Amino acid sequence: MMRPIELTLLILTMTAAGLFLLPKITARLKFQVMPLVLVLAAAAQVGLEGFRWQLWPLMIAVLLLLVAAGLQLSRGQKAKKPLSWVIVSLILAVISLAAGWLLPVPEPFPITGPYQVGTTVLPLKDTSRKEIYSPDPNDPREIMVQVWYPASPTKADERALWMPDIDTAAPALAGWYDLPSFVLNHFEYFKGNAYLDAPLYPDGEEWPILIFSHGWSGFKEQNIYQVEELASQGYLVVGINHTYGAIQTSFPDGRQMLRNDAALPEGVSQEEYDLASNRLVRQWAEDIAFVLDEFAQRDQAVGEWPFSGRVDFSKVGVFGHSTGGGATAEFCGTDARCKAALVMDLWVEPVSSSVVAAGLSQPFLLMHSADWVDLEEPSPNFLRIGQLLSASSGETVEFRVEGTMHRDFSVLPMLTPLSRLLGLQGSIDGDRCLSLINYYTVAFFDQYLRELDRGLLLPENAPYPEAQFALRP
Template identity: 35%
Template sequence: MRPLELVALATTTLSFLTLALPRLRGMRPVNHVPPVALLAAVAQVVVEGARWQLFPAYALALSFFLVWLWGRRLRGLLGVSPGVLGLLVALPPPVVLPVFTFPEPTGPYGVGTVTYHWTDTSRQETFSADPAARRELMTQVWYPAARSSGGGRAAYAEGVEALAPALARMIDLPSFTFDHLRYVTTNARESVPVSAGVHPVLVFLEGFNGFRQMNTFQVEELVSHGYVVVAVDHPYIAASVTFPDGRHVTGFRKNELNALVQQSVSPARTAPTFQGRSYPEGIVPYLVRDVSFVLDRLTALNASDPERLLTGKLDMRRVGAFGVSLGGIVAGEACRTETRLGACLVMDAPMPDDVVSPGLGRPVLWITRDARTMRQEKWNKVDIVQHQTSMRTAFGNLKGDGYFVQVPDMFHVNLTDVPSWSPLFPYLGVTGPADPGRVHEIVNAYSTAFFDRHLRGSREPLLDGPSNRYPEVVLHRRRP
């Protein structure tokens, strides 16, 4: 929680104790806590911003102040039980849905960020009813910066007024549930200068109904170790995409496009249709073309950035990709077709048939879990078999170096920022039995080691066998 939220909740609780316990009411300094609690609530709203999770606490602070102001007349009406009930209602919401923070990255660099709006004029937007619509992308770049860089911390997500309801819709929660994400900030700073030298480039690909910042824990760690990370928001696939002119594009539900994804993974004889259009290739090759377009734009920026920020800072000879869920499928397919990618990281995603059979000719790291954990997460048998079989077969057919990392007791969303959204998630079965912080540490360690070895040429013994540091990890290594 934010500092003034803690102060407001603490003083409101102390107000109740002051009013409920006669011994405390007689102590002069403590007796003036209720007005202090109300002032703390007002200060919190003015300085940090109000959020619905604190509305009961605001109401309680005002109630306790009125009781304190008018003395015995209202004190008798309040009673101990209503006060306790009020605290039980007011305290949990901001704790269950906190304005969370990200751990400080461990690398030597700070993190800068900048966002671009790009239009691929050569491609029609396949999901738009307007035949003249072109493919538009919102792309965010995080890059190494000096740790002493000034400026305020960048917001976690943009367009939260549209993104939050879209995220809530996916799990059938009220549209306002995640409105507080507007107050979450990151370790990145907007448009600060890029660190000296040229830096390897990584493209991050989001999951279905995700958003480009959904793996900020991983992105910031990689950037702190000297990588430029470029995240792509795929309109109609992401939960919501907000363009600079204020337009919001809400993504389709997963079940609406599932046939198109499956057609890319394991083609059916009859091509699926959507909105009256046939998709013989499915949707993944279309998303891979987003990757190629972004690499083209990055090459142009590296030659001449109109903002004079990224010019000469991108090492386009050392480029990798990583993605989670659908983004992992796209990363696998991009690793097959996009020759500029030198290494690919796939997180918990089935592999397309054309990736599995011929075998990829460049280094690939998979981070996933075992079938037992997937069953524990209530995945159906068909999906479990497809994930496990296609990933393992693709690993076995690799022509380049390969690594298959399994983290037992890790659920699907543990590979994203979602575990940070609520400490209640482990108890609701949203995240697995594995400690979320530990999972993030493992993901970051293996991600960094993989790209360091295959884009920078460093040794990285973590990738060579069992680790004393991470004994729970099961690692399989393959050499060509």
């Protein structure tokens, strides 16, 4: 998919190339008017939309046509038709078209709630905990969080970038996919639905608070489609960047903390790995507890706090993906403030044995991707989930989404058709997958935090046949 001015420039370039070969078209139109139009369109694209590397072939095609037009004008009737110039220009334009389709500037996933959405980013420092993954053992634990909330944006408010630190995060993300560092630089133009630092919706209502925990090598914005939808439905959502477990964490003072691979060490015994992974999940669960502590403290403090009096701390939900799902289970198994837990592709093996043995007392929704749960050959992780569920006293809902892979629960389906070609995305349509996830996420938290039981979680009422229930005997 190309942006409007990009597409316009592409069409004009191919039109101009075609006109160069038509004998009945006047020289003035072909070699003076059309080149001027191309220059103006190229300038508009760069000035209004912003240049991205996928357009280099197209811009070179424009330059070739300008040079060809100049040669035609200077040589007059003696000039030959610029056939080779036109062919090369058309090939370059097609290359840009393909690059723009394979690596588009993503559009925000549509939100369906009654509210518009605002967002803000906050650094938080927990002086009561030492950082266990930094070079200096005396460093305090520091994290970045992003808040999405119901908002009433003004005309002056601008939509926020998908990732505020995308200029440095894009190369790290590209490395995660084993791609050249520049390939994802166009994400600097990817904006979400939320408006940056927009005023809160002024109805005075207290909103339930939801905490999102990403997966290993993930980031707080990785489920942008989900957090924005929840905010549009009247929830205050806090996404945590778990420093040294996220792909990258950028702080306002310019510090950038990359993932510390030693947190999940390779080449060690299974016992050492289990201890390390449990240590990681417990730290992330402590991050969740700290965020709730910090927000509650700021809510009571005297001073400027934008969410003062707008959070219902008796209605706390936690949700996470993969390792973040493990952190969700760890937190909800040890902290009574958690009233509902939702996990996507739960990695439960690092969760403390005491939590697995005791189970969860809260309502618990588990979504699995098809490649995360093999029903014919259950993995140790799936069997351990069964132990957790058997010990749990809260209501549980569990299903597998057919045609999905692990990263389908993240923003990946929005980013590029290449993800399926690279074997990172399942066969399910990307938009349908994200709509399914949002449907069950909102239904679950509405039912258990707002007591809006509309029967939407019942298998017989499922509008998505891809959701396969009854996974266990």
